[in-house]
């Protein structure tokens with residue numbers, strides 16, 4: 001139980017209650033885009049027991065509030081990408097970002113910014129509903145990344161000269177099929193949503209969890225097919241600096257060329273983009289965030305078990321099998 005932890009700060013908690021607000025201490029790992037966000041929204045990540053009141057806390061404060069410290073996460077090949085003059089080597093020039101470990105070192109939260117403060121009975125419901133929306137959003141978010149990856153892979157095939165080969169065409173169809181299945185799940189859990197008593201809408205929780213469970217799997221297969229089609233050069237390619245170098249550049253220009261009609265530079269650009277999408281983090285990439293973002297696969301399986309209504313399914317089978325009791 002969190003209240004029995006050796007170090008009580010290992011789960012964010014209230015350390016002081018004042019008439020005008022609370023003081024919180026703890027940390028939130030993995031925060032995507034936090035250093036370019038105006039506000040940080042904090043909430044529990046699990047159901048709470050009655051003696052865990054100090055941990056049942058939800059609030060929002062500006063990210064420059066006193067006591068908030070951000071320690072940036074590092075990403076694969078980030079020194080290569082941040083080298084002066086890097087362009088091709090950045091992989092995704094239009095969009096980059098980072099995660100950070102965010103520390104709340106005795107941060108004051110005024111009363112009007114607190115959403116949950118000791119009401120342990122609501123922590124579980126808050127997590128379940130938030131996770132439902134977040135798992136729904138993956139049916140759009142990761143499908144968008146998938147669209148770009150499929151496009152980049154199709155271009156790589158064009159530039160490699162393999163786009164007319166039957167297994168390459170079929171693999172692009174498979175990537176599209178998997179990606180659109182994720183999209184269909186996102187649409188389905190939204191369309192099957194319902195109005196709550198307060199007037200808000202909530203997604204269908206079973207379908208949202210099915211959506212995210214698929215997201216923990218299909219992007220891995222989509223990336224596998226992208227890497228298959230792109231070829232090994234997407235990870236063995238020399239640096240942009242070598243490409244611009246007067247001695248090594250001409251060799252790369254000559255020997256890294258694919259089809260005659262496409263420049264070596266454009267081929268390098270598309271392979272770096274595939275590398276970026278396949279191996280990056282949430283802020284730029286695809287895979288590990290698909291696995292863990294909005295909860296690891298087992299978290300969805302718990303929700304699927306809760307929502308699956310096996311009793312109803314058994315009743316249907318009994319009717320058809322003509323079983324009376």
Ligand SMILES: Cc1cc2nc3c(=O)[nH]c(=O)nc-3n(C[C@H](O)[C@H](O)[C@H](O)COP(=O)(O)OP(=O)(O)OC[C@H]3O[C@@H](n4cnc5c(N)ncnc54)[C@H](O)[C@@H]3O)c2cc1C
Nearest residue numbers: 029030031032099281282288289292293294295296298299
């Ligand atoms: C790229 C990326 C971006 C993210 N962005 C954000 C963000 O912006 N904001 C945010 O709040 N979070 C964010 N997350 C966090 C995400 O929600 C967590 O990574 C996820 O919930 C898994 O938690 P964990 O990483 O601590 O892994 P763990 O919980 O350590 O999971 C590792 C493994 O242990 C298993 N496990 C853990 N605990 C138990 C248990 N009690 N019983 C049985 N099995 C268990 C899990 O099922 C899993 O298989 C991000 C994560 C990633 C990877």
